[in-house]
Amino acid sequence: MGIISFQGARSKTKKQDKTPIKVADYMTKDLITFTPNQSVMEVIETLVKHKISGGPVVNENNQLLGIISEGDCIKQLNESRYYNMPIDDARVEKFMVRDVDTIDGNLNIFDAANKFLETKRRRFPILEDGKLVGQISQKDVMKAALKLNSQHWREL
Helix, strand or coil, X not given: CCCCXXXXXXXXXXXXXXXXXXXXXXXXXXXXXXXXXXXXXXXXXXXXXXXXXXXXXXXXXXXXXXXXXXHXXXXXXXHHHHCCCCHHHCEHHHHCXXXXXXXXXXXXXXHHHHHHHHHCCCEEEEEEXXXXXXXXXXXXXXXXXXXXCCCCHHHC
16 A cells, blocks of 8 residues: 555635735835945944944935945045045045945845845845835845745745
């Protein structure tokens, strides 16, 4: 006699899964942001203190202007040393990246993971009505994967 496997009756209708799988469900909303006129040294102190690798640069209306990262700060450190210039005068607006890709908060978290792979970015800001509302990082996607680990991803 062979092995008999019983999996129970299967429903013909797919049940509605309420599992959150959108970027907005996993994005960081409480962000550390920077302003264009902040000094690069302030940014470096903040990045080190909060153990983050970068953050959005916004204006007084919380509109996204760019992103500044550890790499941008290191470029400034290198330039100031090479040209023997004081670093205190360096401002974020000179070193931030202005051409920033964003992600829609309604995007599926797995599509966001694919976008990370395609673009080699570490973070994507999320805008709503032109204002910064959050940010999704590669780590946020991995946290989502851990939460969803017990489920069948193909059904999501």
